[in-house]
Amino acid sequence: MFPRRKKKREVKKALQDQNLQKALEKASSHHFKKFNTTKDEIPWEEYKEKAIAIREECVKRLPQLIQKFTEEATKAGAHVYKSSTPEEALSTIEKIARQKKAKLIVKSKSMVSEEIQLNSFFEKKGYKIIETDLGEWIIQLAKEKPSHITAPALHKTKEEIAELLSRHLGKNVPPEPKEIVKLAREEMRKHYMEADIGISGANLAVAESGTLVIISNEGNARLVTSLPPVHIALVTTEKFVETLEQATTLIKALILASSGLKLTSYVSFITGPSRTTDIEKELVIGVHGPKELHIIILDNGRLKLSQDKDLDKILYCLKCGGCLLVCPIFLSVGGHVYGGPVYSGGIGILLTSVIDSFKDSSSLFDFCADCKKCEKFCPVGIPIGDLILKLKSKKGPKLWERTLSSFFRKKSLSESTTKVFSILQKPWKKNGHLKIFPFFWAKGKSFPAINLKKSRPSEEKRGEKIYLFQGCMVKFFFPEIRESALASLSHFGFNTVSPDDQVCCGAPSLHLGHKKDVQKLAKKNLASFEKENPDYILTVCPTGNSLLKKLYPELEPESSRWTKRIFDFTEFMVKKELFPETKSTPNKEKVFYHYPCHYLNSLGLKDEPKKMLRALALIPTEEEEPFTCCGFCGVFSLKNPEISANLWEKKKQKILKSEASLIATDCPGCLFQLKANLKTEKQPFKIFHTAELFAKVLERFSKKESKSSSLPLF
Secondary structure, rough: OOOOHHHHHHHHHHEEEEEEEEEEHHHHHHEEEEEEEHHHOOHHHHHHHHHHHHHHHHOOOHHHHHHHHHHHHOOOOOOEEEEHHHHHHHHHHHHHHHHOOOOOEOOOHHHHHHHHHHHHHHHHOOOOEEEOOOHHHHHHHHHOOOOOOOOOOOOOOOOHHHHHHHHHHHHOOOHHHHHHHHHHHHHHHHHHHHHEEEEEEOOEOOOOOOEEEEEEEOHHHHHHHHOOEEEEEEEEHHEEOOHHHHHHHHHHHHHHHHHHHOOOEEEEEEEOOEEEEOOOOOOOOOOOOOEEEEEEEEOOOHHHHHOOOOOOOHOOOOOOOOHHHOOHHHHHOOOOOOOOOOOEEEHHHHHHHHHHEEEEEOOOOOOHOOOOHHHOOOOOOOOOOHHHHHHHHHHHOHHHHHHHHHHHHHHHHHHHHHHHHHHHHHHHHHHHHOOOOOOHHHHOOEEEEEOOOOOOOOOOOOOOOEEEEEHHHHHHOOOHHHHHHHHHHHHOOOOOEOOOOOOOOHHHHOOOOHHHHHHHHHHHHHHHHHHOOOOEEEEOOOHHHHHHHHHHHHHHHHHHHHHHHEHHHHHHHHHOOOOOOOOOOOOOEEEEOOOOOHHHHHOOHHHHHHHHHHHHEEEEEEOOOOOOOOOOOOOHHHHHHHEEEEHHHHHHHHHHHHHHEEEEOOOHHHHHHHHHHHHOOOOOOOOEEHHHHHHHHHHHHHOOOHHOOOOOOO
16 A cells, blocks of 8 residues: 555656656657657568567577577687576676776666666675766766666756756756766766776677677777776676577667667677787787676576566567657656666566566556557567556456456446446536536546447348447447447448447456456357357447457457457448548538557557548548557556546647647547546537547438538538
């Protein structure tokens, strides 16, 4: 209970921190522009496909690759040590430092060193240890932890950095990046030459040659690994690949995802200590570079994880940090709040469950909104949201979560409960909304009222049979979406059904950590499909579509027979080119289209809504990319109302900027959020699911006398 309260306070503080919000916005904006520009110049999807295949192959063979690397690195003159725990790794490093009588240690950026708390360990032992990466140096001076995997000081503005350095150096430092960098260069130079040991991490380790791969932009990594007489490299067990060719492919994917560049300034391949054979071809170790190279391979739970077929994809991570800069939660509260004690964001939650403790990481699961943005972006295809849900299921639901899940699982309970609430809401109901809602987090909202309108019986037709899967939001709040979809499909000659025996898709139970309930619901829905035996199954909710198409086959293998028959309503109508005849309309109204996260990132539907809206004699307008989450996020918004409100505020600003009064979306959950929040705005908004717009246009233009009307459509 208390850790949760502490986290809530941290969230509130982060949301109110204007410097943090400014820093996160600038960082994500710069990264997005650079990434998108470069992505269009290279075969990015091809890079990803190859990178995923390499990680899949190598993670399965880690013990063999590590053994081969050890043999080859030893042949090249390196000393290789294997450590199961952080304590073993620290003990080995300290032993080397004592043997060399080291006093000053310089470090290049290494998240592994953060994982084993290297700095604090050595400082307590009396060693002077200096971070040379600009971001790491800044947070070392600030006595903070990294807030991002590749950009440790991402949470700080240039003004905050300048103030920090001014205090530390005792002189005025202007808040200009060029001046700050110049000062850091001057300050660090002496340390490289004076250091007894240089410590680095490694991005990859190549088994066939015993080679370390280190990627950097600043040049400090090369100085740290070249100037001191001893180089110690920390490598974790998941970073091993077999060949240099594999390493090169992963380097390309990692660099673009991390920095938006085709290649960083420096990519170092280090094989053993420095050497020469320039004098009579006799090998001499230690020339301009280190005389000794010590490689410490840290496991810390990774090899065990590599044998877990459900969770081994966590180890695919290249530590690029790009997923964080597309994550709406990270961009709301930053990496000190969202993520584990070492690694930030959703991937940080996963890594924490491996390297720290499952019990400690379980309190973080609820902070993932499962919007799939990170999954779509990830250069090695890690299904971060899905893996967090698997861990949440492994943890199991709390009592209140189990109780709420049973509401969705038991059809009779959910229907009777909503009937009672539909009666109780009447005193506060006006124009389909509740005028008053007695909870503090509902301030400024006007929630759509429960609407239990029953489906009209469909006419039996000879056309292809379509099963409309409605979902809970449609069933209990927006039955007009169901009726619109059924009417439109029937108009085009389809035999439509939306049976009463269909139940919740299981999304709420899945996000509540009750996977057993999801499986029970899946069986009921699959039985309904079998009974009706439709030609197509259409959904009007992207989350439901994703579960039916992707999760159900995992839970019930026989459901895969339906996969190719499942379509989103808009996707289906566009694919079949089933549109109303609207060519004669003189007026075309502008419509703001809101992309639901799952619609865009899980189903990959981006062009279909625009094609649909244009066919409906509308002019679709989009917000500037990256598209903003509306903050509904199902169960997430119940558990994290403050973050949800922050996400909504960003969305609202984009809607207001568009100056459109007509809004469309393809998700009932997003529709609920839009209606709840925009109802209280001074400007009157007309908000519809795309299926509703389709039915309205179809009804109007199917009447001959309306075709020449010059009045607006809505």
